[in-house]
Structures are given as C-alpha cells and as structure tokens.
Amino acid sequence: xxxxxNSYFSQEHERLREEIRVFVAQCISPFINDWEEKxxxxxxxxxxxxxxxxxxxRYPKEVGGYGxxxxxxxxxxxxxxxxxxxxxxxxxxxxxxxxxxxxxxFGTPAQIANYFTKAIxxxxxxxxxxxxxxxxxxVASIKTRGVKKNGKWVINGSKTFITNxxxxxxxxxxxxxxxxxxxxxxxxxxxxxxxxxxxxxKKLNKLGMCSSDxxxxxxxxxxxxxxxxxxxxxxxxxxxxxxxxxxxLIGAAGAMGYAGYLLERWDELARxxxxxxxxxxxxxQEIKQLKARVETAKLFNYGLVKKFxxxxxxxxxxxxxxxxxxxxxxxxxxxxxxxxxPLGVKKDNPFERIWRDSRVYRIGGGTDEIMLEVIxxxxxxx
Amino acid sequence: MSEASIYQETLERFVKSxxxxxxxxxxxxxxxxxxxxxxxxxxxxxxxRLEEVDKPLLLKNMAQIFTKSSHxxxxxxxxxxxxxxxxxxxxxxxxxxxxxxxxxxxVKGETYVNWPWHNLSxxxxxxxxxxxxxxxxxxxxxxxxxxxxRVFLQSTLPEGSQSVERFGWSGLKEIRWAREGExxxxxxxxxxxxxxxxxTVQDLERFLTIACALGLMDMTLKAGYKFVKERTQFxxxxxxxxxxxxxxxxxxxxxxAVSIAFAELTEYFSRGNKITGEGKAIQQVGFxxxxxxxxxTLQVHGGSGYMRxxxxxxxxxxxxxxxxxxx
Numbered sequence: 001x002x003x004x005x006n007s008y009f010s011q012e013h014e015r016l017r018e019e020i021r022v023f024v025a026q027c028i029s030p031f032i033n034d035w036e037e038k039x040x041x042x043x044x045x046x047x048x049x050x051x052x053x054x055x056x057x058r059y060p061k062e063v064g065g066y067g068x069x070x071x072x073x074x075x076x077x078x079x080x081x082x083x084x085x086x087x088x089x090x091x092x093x094x095x096x097x098x099x100x101x102x103x104x105x106f107g108t109p110a111q112i113a114n115y116f117t118k119a120i121x122x123x124x125x126x127x128x129x130x131x132x133x134x135x136x137x138x139v140a141s142i143k144t145r146g147v148k149k150n151g152k153w154v155i156n157g158s159k160t161f162i163t164n165x166x167x168x169x170x171x172x173x174x175x176x177x178x179x180x181x182x183x184x185x186x187x188x189x190x191x192x193x194x195x196x197x198x199x200x201x202k203k204l205n206k207l208g209m210c211s212s213d214x215x216x217x218x219x220x221x222x223x224x225x226x227x228x229x230x231x232x233x234x235x236x237x238x239x240x241x242x243x244x245x246x247x248x249l250i251g252a253a254g255a256m257g258y259a260g261y262l263l264e265r266w267d268e269l270a271r272x273x274x275x276x277x278x279x280x281x282x283x284x285q286e287i288k289q290l291k292a293r294v295e296t297a298k299l300f301n302y303g304l305v306k307k308f309x310x311x312x313x314x315x316x317x318x319x320x321x322x323x324x325x326x327x328x329x330x331x332x333x334x335x336x337x338x339x340x341x342p343l344g345v346k347k348d349n350p351f352e353r354i355w356r357d358s359r360v361y362r363i364g365g366g367t368d369e370i371m372l373e374v375i376x377x378x379x380x381x382x
Numbered sequence: 383m384s385e386a387s388i389y390q391e392t393l394e395r396f397v398k399s400x401x402x403x404x405x406x407x408x409x410x411x412x413x414x415x416x417x418x419x420x421x422x423x424x425x426x427x428x429x430x431r432l433e434e435v436d437k438p439l440l441l442k443n444m445a446q447i448f449t450k451s452s453h454x455x456x457x458x459x460x461x462x463x464x465x466x467x468x469x470x471x472x473x474x475x476x477x478x479x480x481x482x483x484x485x486x487x488x489v490k491g492e493t494y495v496n497w498p499w500h501n502l503s504x505x506x507x508x509x510x511x512x513x514x515x516x517x518x519x520x521x522x523x524x525x526x527x528x529x530x531x532r533v534f535l536q537s538t539l540p541e542g543s544q545s546v547e548r549f550g551w552s553g554l555k556e557i558r559w560a561r562e563g564e565x566x567x568x569x570x571x572x573x574x575x576x577x578x579x580x581x582t583v584q585d586l587e588r589f590l591t592i593a594c595a596l597g598l599m600d601m602t603l604k605a606g607y608k609f610v611k612e613r614t615q616f617x618x619x620x621x622x623x624x625x626x627x628x629x630x631x632x633x634x635x636x637x638x639a640v641s642i643a644f645a646e647l648t649e650y651f652s653r654g655n656k657i658t659g660e661g662k663a664i665q666q667v668g669f670x671x672x673x674x675x676x677x678x679t680l681q682v683h684g685g686s687g688y689m690r691x692x693x694x695x696x697x698x699x700x701x702x703x704x705x706x707x708x709x
Binding site: 001004300375 | 603604606607608627628630631632634635636638639640642643645646647650655657659660662663664666667670
C-alpha cells in the first residue's frame with residue numbers, strides 16, 4: 001500500500017517531509033513530556049516553525065506563505081504526529097488551518113497583513129472562538145454580543161474550549177451582532193486578546209491533549225475597532241461553516257497521522273523488545289486489519305485532498321472524512337492499548353497518551369453525532 | 383464527452399432496460415446466455431480488447447453497473463467470463479491458435495469457461511461460477527514446478543465431480559472435484575501461465591471483487607434508504623428516528639471511504655502499476671464493511687428484512703459468499 005500512498009508526493013514533498021521529520025526529532029520530541037506536564041509549549045517553537053515556513057505551507061508567497069500545496073499540510077500533520085502527543089500539533093493545526101484561513105479568505109488586506117501573515121510567520125498566535133458554555137455545535141444560538149458604539153464594537157460574553165486561548169494574541173470570535181434569533185445576525189470579529197476586558201477565566205484541565213493550552217475566555221465590555229469585523233456583517237454563520245470544512249479535513253489528516261504513527265511504533269517495539277514481539281506475533285492478524293483500515297483511510301483522504309486542490313469542496317465528504325477518520329484513529333489507539341496489556345499501562349507511553357488524546361477527535365470540530373446528522377441531511381440514495 | 387463516458391452511459395442504459403431483475407427472476411443459463419449475447423452484439427464485450435482503453439477504469443465501471451442489475455450472480459458471471467478469462471488468455475506465454483480462437487469465442491459469447499478460484503486451498507478444483515450447463519468448459523491449471531502453471535481447456539466434467547448448492551448467488555452453483563484420481567478426457571493445452579501472469583490474474587480478481595462489493599453496498603444502501611423513507615411507525619417515517627438515520631449515515635460513510643480509496647486505486651492501476659498489496663488491503667476493508675453495511679440495511683427493515691420478498695436479505699447472503707470466496 002505504501003507505493004500508492006507515496007505516489008501523491010513529489011521529490012519536493014519528500015524533501016520537506018525529511019526537513020520536518022528532523023525538526024520534530026530535534027526540537028519537539030525531546031521536550032514533549034515537559035510540555036505535556038506544563039500544559040503548553042513555549043512560543044519560541046511557534047516562531048521557529050514560522051521562520052522555517054512550516055506554518056504557511058499551503059499559502060501563497062504573496063501573503064508570506066511557503067507557496068506549496070495542501071499535500072504539504074498533510075506532511076506537516078503526519079510528521080508532527082511523530083512527537084507522540086496530540087496536544088502540541090493540535091495548537092499548530094489551530095494556527096495553520098482553523099483560526100487563520102477565514103482571515104485570508106474573508107479579510108481585508110490590512111487584516112491579512114496584521115494577523116494572517118504574522119500568524120503563518122510565527123509572530124502571532126491565533127485562536128478561534130465558537131463554543132460557549134451553553135452553546136456548542138448549535139452556532140445559530142450563540143449569545144456573545146457585539147454592539148456597534150461610537151465606531152467600535154463592544155463585546156460581551158464568553159467562549160469555552162478555546163485551544164491556544166491562554167497564550168493567543170488574538171481570537172476570531174463568532175459574535176452575535178444582531179439581536180434576533182438564528183444564524184442571520186452572526187458575524188466574525190477579530191479581537192486582540194490583550195484588550196481591556198478580556199480575561200482568561202479558567203485554564204481548562206483536560207483528559208488529554210495536555211501540551212495544548214485550552215481556556216474559558218470572558219469578554220466584558222471589550223472595545224474592538226470597527227475595522228476588525230471579518231468578512232460581512234451578518235454572514236458569520238456561513239463564514240464559520242466554511243472554516244469548519246478546513247478544520248474537519250485537517251482533523252481527518254491529523255487523525256490518520258496518529259494512527260499511522262502508532263502502528264509504526266508498534267512494529268518498532270516488536271523489533272526491539274522481546275515482550276512486545278511476543279504480543280505482536282499473537283496479534284498479527286488484528287494489526288494487519290488495522291493497517292489495512294488506516295492505509296485505506298489515508299488513500300480516501302488523499303483522494304479528497306486532490307478534489308480540494310481542484311476546487312471541489314464537498315461538505316458531505318469532508319464530514320464523512322472527519323467522522324470516519326476520528327473514529328478509526330481512536331479505534332486504533334484503543335485496540336493497540338488493549339493488545340499491549342500491562343505493557344501499555346505506564347503513563348505517557350505513546351499508546352496510552354494517544355488513546356486519551358485521540359478521544360477528542362470524536363468531539364472537537366463537531367461530535368460524531370453532529371457529523372452523522374450532517375451526513376444524513378445530505379444523504380440522497382434515491 | 384469522452385468515449386469512456388459515452389460507453390458507460392450506453393452500458394448503464396442497457397443494464398437498466400434489459401437487466402432489471404426482480405426477486406422472482408430466475409438467473410438461468412439461458413438468461414445469462416441471452417444477456418451476454420446481447421452485450422456482445424452491441425459491441426460491449428469487444429471494448430475490453432481495445433489497446434487504447436483504460437481497462438481498470440472500464441472494469442471498475444462495468445462491475446458497478448452490472449451489480450446494479452440487482453443480481454450479483456449475473457454480474458460475477460459476466461465479469462469473470464469477460465475480464466478474468468480474457469486476461470488469463472492474454473497472460474499465457476507464446477502464440478497458440480487454440481488460445482486466440484477461445485478468446486474470440488468468449489468475446490462473441492459463444493463459449494463460457496469456468497475459472498478456478500485458487501484462493502481456496504482444500505486441494506480440490508473449485509469453480510464457483512457455474513450454471514451447470516453441459517455447454518460450459520473449464521480451465522485446468524497444473525502446477526509446473528516453480529515456474530507457474532500449465533493451462534488446459536477441459537470440455538466435460540470429470541467423473542466424480544459434484545455441484546454444490548449454496549445459500550446465495552442465485553442461478554450459480556459451485557462445481558468441485560478432487561484432483562487425486564481425476565481423469566481428464568479431451569483437454570486442450572492452451573499454454574503456460576507464469577507465476578507473474580498468475581499474480582496479474584489474481585490482482586484483477588481482487589480488483590473486481592472490490593468493485594462488486596462496492597456495487598452491492600450501493601444497492602443495499604439504496605434499498606435500506608428507500609424502505610426507511612417509506613415505512614411509518616409510531617406516527618412517523620422510521621427515517622426520522624435518529625438511531626435509524628445514524629445507522630445509515632454511518633454505513634454510508636464506510637461505503638464512501640472505500641469507494642473513494644478504490645477510485646484512487648483504480649487511477650494508480652490505470653497508470654500501469656501493480657496493485658497486489660494495495661488490493662489486498664482495500665479488499666479486506668471493503669469486505670469488512672460489506673458485511674456491516676448489508677447487515678445494518680437488513681436490520682433497519684425490521685421483520686421485512688427477513689422476508690424473501692425484499693432484496694436486502696439477498697444482498698446479505700450474496701455479500702457473504704463474495705467474502706468467503708474472494709478472501
């Protein structure tokens with residue numbers, strides 16, 4: 001299966017893969033346990049990744065990007081998985097594929113220069129704020145209010161489960177700018193997080209993804225310049241739905257990155273350690289089945305990425321990828337941990353850590369159940 | 383519009399008008415013969431011999447279109463006759479008039495040859511796609527040390543051969559006989575099939591089983607979807623029960639994941655690459671999901687799913703046979 005999967009990558013892709021692999025081995029893996037313990041990674045790593053172009057791989061050079069294609073993003077996610085933890089790469093994915101793409105897509109030249117370009121060059125860290133304490137997937141019901149007053153937006157409300165929240169420089173905030181119910185009054189506003197009235201109410205203590213910091217943020221009479229409205233007023237629902245597609249696609253790629261990494265790690269341990277070897281021999285059939293599933297899922301993802309590069313943007317297929325790959329990654333982690341038995345119990349071995357980390361794939365970016373609703377809504381088998 | 387898509391559309395129209403079968407349709411030797419000959423008369427069987435044709439893509443589409451005829455057995459009989467048998471003949475080393483005559487006769491629908499599915503290792507010769515007609519012929523493969531196989535064409539069944547009734551693939555039976563003590567009268571030597579040639583045939587068979595599995599999943603999902611959109615219980619369509627909707631959305635996701643991966647594999651195959659490892663992996667996943675998808679669509683039918691008047695029970699049975707033979 002490796003041959004067909006490799007056929008999507010050129011020599012330039014492979015050079016980049018090697019460069020990222022070395023970077024991960026030297027600058028991330030040795031420190032990951034420490035970052036997991038502290039609950040975040042230092043910003044210097046982000047800056048270094050920005051300098052090397054890793055944060056803007058698929059974006060045009062004119063806006064400060066690397067000028068590559070989406071398969072480079074896939075490489076980044078697959079290689080970051082080798083650090084053996086999901087948290088730090090999640091923070092990076094928020095930067096590369098969640099918080100900032102809407103700025104490039106809907107932003108003014110000034111917003112792109114001041115936020116997007118600085119973000120992909122590692123000078124600023126972004127976050128995206130959708131979920132509220134009382135409203136998760138139901139974007140149309142969000143309550144955080146933005147009111148225009150004396151040429152400024154005055155924002156009140158709170159956002160939770162915000163990845164990068166405690167350390168981000170700014171947030172793309174889903175805000176209700178029209179008091180009426182439903183999705184029509186929703187807008188996106190970029191809020192600098194050093195503005196007076198913004199507080200990190202709580203740094204959240206999570207089951208996994210510990211090397212990414214997550215927060216509950218509160219906005220109390222926060223004044224934001226009027227020009228920080230992103231895109232069109234009242235169109236925020238559509239804009240955030242657009243963003244979610246990219247978030248789900250990179251989520252699917254990341255999930256398969258981890259599943260592939262775990263299976264590789266399993267083989268390495270089986271070669272190095274007699275105890276693992278004995279388990280691996282007994283479980284050979286199960287491992288073979290997991291590998292077939294992961295490789296097939298990667299091929300599925302690459303097929304979608306090819307469509308994505310050619311401008312084909314199928315919401316249902318992206319939802320399927322997110323749903324399917326998230327479940328598969330978790331299944332792989334869980335099954336390997338169960339197979340490992342007592343060898344897997346030690347805290348922070350990659351199997352147990354990714355088992356905890358990958359559980360969130362089935363929740364973040366839309367839970368399994370929300371994904372099934374989206375898939376079912378567009379199901380037309382007549 | 384490309385030639386390939388014109389071909390596909392015309393074939394699809396043909397299958398819709400000539401091969402729409404019901405639960406009552408008996409797939410028989412005569413039915414198969416008449417359908418195959420019509421295909422040959424309209425030129426559909428010749429296309430596969432054309433040099434310029436993208437064979438993997440054509441076969442993928444053919445498999446999926448024929449599976450839509452609603453009877454997997456008919457699709458299998460046509461595909462193995464046309465794709466597998468002709469590939470076997472193409473892979474035979476050296477020139478032989480007998481080989482060329484046989485290929486021409488297969489294309490015209492005048493000869494039906496059974497191919498042994500070698501992935502069964504019982505030691506018997508096993509031919510799963512037989513209509514048990516006296517007009518059928520059989521490929522006999524004899525291992526030629528480590529070099530591959532010597533291939534013969536056998537016109538009559540040897541003494542002691544048995545036909546096995548199965549729980550699916552209506553109209554088709556399995557023919558088997560023990561190799562030990564077999565007496566083959568009148569067999570014609572066709573040529574040598576190298577190990578590599580044999581691998582090519584096996585890769586193609588695996589490729590076709592994935593395509594058929596996908597066709598079957600598509601059919602059963604459509605049947606399930608139609609039923610739950612029509613059936614009312616507790617005052618609402620059963621589709622409106624979230625659990626039913628989620629069952630089908632989950633099944634559809636699995637189908638799509640394999641379907642898109644298979645489309646990518648087809649492109650890779652079309653570029654002239656070998657697909658042995660890739661085919662095995664995708665087949666394994668495809669078969670897992672075929673089992674799950676046919677099972678869940680039967681389940682959402684409730685008691686009706688257990689009744690022979692609904693096709694889902696047949697898809698469930700036919701799918702299991704495809705898995706048992708195809709693995």
